Amino acid sequence: MNFSELSEMVITGQHIAAAEWTQNALDQGVEPIELINKGLVPGMDEIGRRWKEGGIHMPEVLIAARAMKASMALAKPLIAVSGQEMKGTIVIGTVKGDLHDIGKNLVSMMLEGAGFEVHDLGNNVTPEAFVAAAEEHDTDIVAMSALLTTTVPMMEATIAALVAAEVRQNVKVMIGGAPVTQALANQIGADGYADDGASAVGVTKTLLGVD
Numbered sequence: 001m002n003f004s005e006l007s008e009m010v011i012t013g014q015h016i017a018a019a020e021w022t023q024n025a026l027d028q029g030v031e032p033i034e035l036i037n038k039g040l041v042p043g044m045d046e047i048g049r050r051w052k053e054g055g056i057h058m059p060e061v062l063i064a065a066r067a068m069k070a071s072m073a074l075a076k077p078l079i080a081v082s083g084q085e086m087k088g089t090i091v092i093g094t095v096k097g098d099l100h101d102i103g104k105n106l107v108s109m110m111l112e113g114a115g116f117e118v119h120d121l122g123n124n125v126t127p128e129a130f131v132a133a134a135e136e137h138d139t140d141i142v143a144m145s146a147l148l149t150t151t152v153p154m155m156e157a158t159i160a161a162l163v164a165a166e167v168r169q170n171v172k173v174m175i176g177g178a179p180v181t182q183a184l185a186n187q188i189g190a191d192g193y194a195d196d197g198a199s200a201v202g203v204t205k206t207l208l209g210v211d
C-alpha cells in the first residue's frame with residue numbers, strides 16, 4: 001500500500017478520494033492505525049508545517065482537515081474493534097463564556113490527525129463539564145481555548161475544579177488562544193501552552209512522552 005497517496009489526498013484536500021482510498025485499503029485488510037500513522041499523520045504534519053511557515057492559509061487547512069476527517073471516520077470505529085491503541089486521549093473545549101471555536105477546532109483536528117483520541121466539547125464549556133468529560137474518557141490531557149481576555153480566568157477556574165474533583169493529578173492541562181501566553185500557563189499552573197495547531201501537537205507529544 002502506498003500510504004503517501006493518502007497523505008497527498010489530505011494535503012490537497014481531496015475528501016472524496018481520501019474516503020475511497022481508505023475504504024479500499026480497509027477492505028484489503030490494512031490496519032486502521034497503520035493507515036492513520038502512515039497516511040493521515042504525515043499529511044496533517046505537512047499541513048501543520050506549511051501553515052506555520054505561512055505557506056498556506058486557513059481555508060487550505062480546513063479542506064485538508066475535512067479530507068483527514070473523511071478518512072478518519074471510516075478508520076476510527078475499527079480501532080476500538082481491533083483493540084489498537086490511540087496515542088492518548090484529549091478532552092478539548094473553549095472555556096465558559098467564550099464562543100470562539102475556529103482556532104480550537106483547528107487544534108482539535110490537528111491532534112486527531114496526529115493519532116490522538118479527541119473529545120471535543122465545543123465552546124462555552126463550564127468547568128464542571130470539563131471535569132465530567134475528563135472523568136468519563138480516561139483522559140490524558142485537558143486542553144482549553146480562550147479568545148477573550150474576559151474568559152481567560154475561566155482557565156484557572158477550570159483547573160481549580162479539576163483539583164477539587166481530584167482529577168487534576170491524573171491529567172495534564174494544556175492551554176491556548178490568542179490572549180494566552182506561556183507566562184500565563186506558568187502563572188495558573190498549566191502544564192503546556194502552544195500558539196498554533198502544529199505546536200500543540202508537539203507539546204502534546206512532549207507532555208505524554210510519545211512520538
Ligand code: B12
Nearest residue numbers: 098099100101102103143145148149176177178196197200
Ligand atoms: C472570528 C471572531 C469572532 C467570531 C467567532 C466565530 C467562531 N465560531 O469562532 C464571532 C463573530 C462569533 C465573535 C464574537 C465576539 N468577539 Co470575536 N473575534 C473573532 C476574530 C476576528 C478571529 C478569531 C479567530 O478565529 N482566529 C483564527 C484562529 C485560527 O486563531 P486562534 O483562535 O488564535 O487559534 C489559534 C491559536 O490561538 C491556537 N489555539 C487556539 N485555541 C487553542 C487551544 C489550545 C489548547 C492550544 C494549545 C492552542 C490553541 O491555535 C489556533 C490555531 O493556530 C478575532 C480577532 C483576531 N484576529 O483574533 C476576534 C476577537 C477575538 N473577538 C473579540 C470580541 C471582543 C468579540 C465579542 C465580545 C464581540 C462583541 N462585542 O460581541 C464577541 C464575543 C462572543 C463570545 N462570547 O465569545 C476580540 C477580543 C478582545 C479581547 N482581547 O478580549 C477580538 C480579538 C477582536 C478585537 N480585536 O477586538 N468573534
